[in-house]
Amino acid sequence: MIGFSYCDGVLHADQVAVPAIAASVGTPFYCYSATALRQNYQAFALAFATAFKTNDRGATAPVGICYALKANSNLAVVKTLGMQGAGADVVSGGEMQRALAAGIPAGRIVFSGVGKTRDEIAAALSAGIHQINVESIPELQAVNAVAVAQGVTAPIALRVNPDVDAQTHHKIATGKKENKFGIDIDLAAAIYAEAATLPGIDPVGVAVHIGSQLTSLQPFQTAFERVAALVRTLRANGIAIARLDLGGGLGICYRDEEPPSVDAYATMVAAVTGELGCQVTIEPGRALVGNAGVLVAAVIYVKHGLSRRFVIVDAAMNDLIRPALYDAYHRVIPVRQAAEATDTTPADVVGPVCESGDTFAVQRPLPPLESEDLVAFMSAGAYGAVMASTYNTRPLVPEVLVDGTDFAIVRRRPAIAELLAAESLPPWLDHN
Ligand code: LLP
Numbered sequence: 001m002i003g004f005s006y007c008d009g010v011l012h013a014d015q016v017a018v019p020a021i022a023a024s025v026g027t028p029f030y031c032y033s034a035t036a037l038r039q040n041y042q043a044f045a046l047a048f049a050t051a052f053k054t055n056d057r058g059a060t061a062p063v064g065i066c067y068a069l070k071a072n073s074n075l076a077v078v079k080t081l082g083m084q085g086a087g088a089d090v091v092s093g094g095e096m097q098r099a100l101a102a103g104i105p106a107g108r109i110v111f112s113g114v115g116k117t118r119d120e121i122a123a124a125l126s127a128g129i130h131q132i133n134v135e136s137i138p139e140l141q142a143v144n145a146v147a148v149a150q151g152v153t154a155p156i157a158l159r160v161n162p163d164v165d166a167q168t169h170h171k172i173a174t175g176k177k178e179n180k181f182g183i184d185i186d187l188a189a190a191i192y193a194e195a196a197t198l199p200g201i202d203p204v205g206v207a208v209h210i211g212s213q214l215t216s217l218q219p220f221q222t223a224f225e226r227v228a229a230l231v232r233t234l235r236a237n238g239i240a241i242a243r244l245d246l247g248g249g250l251g252i253c254y255r256d257e258e259p260p261s262v263d264a265y266a267t268m269v270a271a272v273t274g275e276l277g278c279q280v281t282i283e284p285g286r287a288l289v290g291n292a293g294v295l296v297a298a299v300i301y302v303k304h305g306l307s308r309r310f311v312i313v314d315a316a317m318n319d320l321i322r323p324a325l326y327d328a329y330h331r332v333i334p335v336r337q338a339a340e341a342t343d344t345t346p347a348d349v350v351g352p353v354c355e356s357g358d359t360f361a362v363q364r365p366l367p368p369l370e371s372e373d374l375v376a377f378m379s380a381g382a383y384g385a386v387m388a389s390t391y392n393t394r395p396l397v398p399e400v401l402v403d404g405t406d407f408a409i410v411r412r413r414p415a416i417a418e419l420l421a422a423e424s425l426p427p428w429l430d431h432n
Helices: 018-025 034-054 075-084 093-101 118-127 137-150 185-195 217-236 262-276 286-292 322-326 416-421
Strands: 004-007 010-013 029-033 064-068 087-090 109-111 131-134 154-161 201-207 243-245 279-282 293-304 309-313 332-334 345-350 359-366 374-377 399-403 406-411
Touching: 010 018, 010 029, 018 029, 018 293, 018 374, 018 399, 029 034, 029 286, 034 064, 034 075, 034 262, 034 279, 034 286, 034 399, 064 075, 075 093, 075 399, 075 406, 087 093, 093 109, 093 118, 109 118, 118 131, 118 137, 131 137, 131 201, 131 243, 137 154, 137 185, 137 201, 154 185, 154 217, 154 243, 185 201, 185 217, 201 217, 217 262, 262 279, 286 293, 322 359, 332 359
Parallel strands: 029 399, 064 087, 064 279, 087 109, 109 131, 131 154, 154 201, 201 243, 243 279, 309 345
Antiparallel strands: 004 010, 029 293, 293 309, 293 374, 332 374, 345 359, 399 406
């Protein structure tokens, strides 16, 4: 993983020793590498600039890379990517406020999501964002009504559902017609025709997103070919589609997956869509931040059962829910590398939460570990901190951004008292 490597047997984030951060911040904590964030972004920027430049079939407008904030919406992470030129893909009014607060211009923000409220639509239109991706007829009508009330025209794309199997975990596949997302591609032409008659709507684009953690180009390509065919139909029908939003979804390596390279992805996008001459937006999340972050935890106890070695750490499913929710694999490594000759034996790495699902790793070969040893859960930069909860009244863990030899806390650990302070007793319980 760029940004994380052993130096003299100690795991470093950029040039900072992870134990030094742990000593300063306490465990558990998330740790992100600014170097990795920038490199990941630049890989996309370069790949798309190259693919679309060398493509002789027409597209000239720069490809917009709208980082999907849902993967990791920490302001410092968003700002680091924004300073590289990233726009933002947001799915709530809250995420829009974050993107703006991190300095992403409204003109580089796309609003996706299957259920935007009227308040969220109004806020997006007031901010003057680049585009709203609409996912249903009632939502189209809501955007129209809000736009008319504001005296503006909303630039929209209809998110279509191309009925393509993304070949990923079923909970993060979104492109089959039985999924709740988008408008069936076969209904789209009629709905665009309706959209074109609405005074508050400017149907400028087509959007698609078929799922996350895709490790093959084929489903993307099938979906994009269907979208390209739709664009041709729409243009023939007199609707001037000028933009394509191709969503996110490019997978990363957690274990031994071999996802397509960013270059191969960009080349395919240019080959399938280049001749349309559209302004293309992509919405990568995981591929930008997933391997730019780790979750660091300390061992509390090691318990030797009759059939198992349990390594009980101070992070839990509330801090990183991906293993519990998707049976996701995260590499677990000791922060201090074991001596070369050390044997590994299988261990279950578990958290302190009172559920068997609070298990990070089953029968993983690990060197001997003791109380207070540090371990790192790798590839935790995407869908880690953002999906955390305070289950078991465990405060959200801090987030740390490292840049070269510097590190800073970019979200602090709240005190338990702060959690309790948000709650109040009803008058009938508040006597003494
Ligand atoms: N655009 C849209 C409309 C999306 O729904 C998503 C992700 C993305 C872009 C970014 O996708 P990415 O490039 O990150 O694959 N919590 C799950 C992943 C959920 C993805 C939801 N949508 C996980 O931990 O695997």
